Amino acid sequence: MYEKLEGKFALLRTDAVFMEYVNSRLHVQWKRTRGIWSQHWKQNGGKTNPQLERTKRKSDCRSQEWNHLCDSQKKLSDKMEANRAKQVNNSRGGSRSIANHTFQMINPETQMPPSPLEVYHKLHFNAAKQGWLNENSHIEYENIIQHKQAALDELNSKGTTITTAMEHQLEKEAIKSVCGRKKTIQSAWEVGVGPVLRKKDCWMKSIAESSQRDSSENESLRNKLIALEAKQK
Incomplete structure (x- = not known):
């Protein structure tokens, strides 16, 4: 990913703040890409059919990356399955709070x-x-x-x-x-x-506050409109 960036931009490697931002954006992009690949892995064999999963490589993923993904996903899946088995009260909530x-x-x-x-x-x-x-x-x-x-x-x-x-x-x-x-x-x-x-749920609070703010602003505009109409009459 660094190589792709350096083909189009001049990376200021000595600027710690700049590189921290670049790394955070690359990390977000990698998580998104890994999630898409993992979903493709699950839908095409997953850990239930190892032979099929190797042949169903996603088109935008290199062979080395796909093999590594298949191995790591199976280990992660086994680990999460073992952790879920230890839970007393399970939930269908997934990773969302x-x-x-x-x-x-x-x-x-x-x-x-x-x-x-x-x-x-x-x-x-x-x-x-x-x-x-x-x-x-x-x-x-x-x-x-x-x-x-x-x-x-x-x-x-x-x-x-x-x-x-x-x-x-x-x-x-x-x-x-x-x-x-x-x-x-x-x-x-x-x-x-x-x-x-x-922290990842803060967007809900901002939406709720924005909705309340919009409602109060609409109410204020409505009252002003009523007052103007009364004055016009």
């Missing part, structure tokens, strides 16, 4: 976020993939519902009016009481629901 999944589940019409129970259900149930991730996830889901219902019955008996925010809080507490017993380290996590916003 729970905060990211929650953001993607916001209702586009009402802009209402999903309830914690809806998030839990999404990350542990998939009708296209044999339903529940495992029996433990299903049992925990039922226990969470029971804990929530018991808390609702107690509030109803006292004549308390239950709002959506209160119901969401009850679900969080129910998830904590069911799932939190197996988790001793809770740093930056809402137990059973997932991690708070990570």
